[in-house]
Amino acid sequence: xxxKQTVREVLDRLPDDCSLDDVLYHLYVxxxxxxxxxxxxxSHTVPHDDVARELRKKWLIGAxx
Numbered sequence: 001x002x003x004k005q006t007v008r009e010v011l012d013r014l015p016d017d018c019s020l021d022d023v024l025y026h027l028y029v030x031x032x033x034x035x036x037x038x039x040x041x042x043s044h045t046v047p048h049d050d051v052a053r054e055l056r057k058k059w060l061i062g063a064x065x
Contacts, residue, residue, distance in 0.1 A: 006030060 010026050039045060 007027065010030060011023065014022060014026060
């Protein structure tokens with residue numbers, strides 16, 4: 001029942017003239033945030049320093065090539 005409640009809450013926050021694409025996008029974002037919270041709570045995350053290091057390595061290598 002929680003999924004239906006989430007959909008209702010999203011619909012209540014959107015303007016009456018929103019498109020179906022607007023609804024789908026907002027539901028996608030709500031779902032992605034919820035999944036992220038679950039992953040973070042389960043400690044399935046990558047430390048910020050590791051991400052920054054990998055991005056620097058990727059972009060520095062990409063810029064040199």
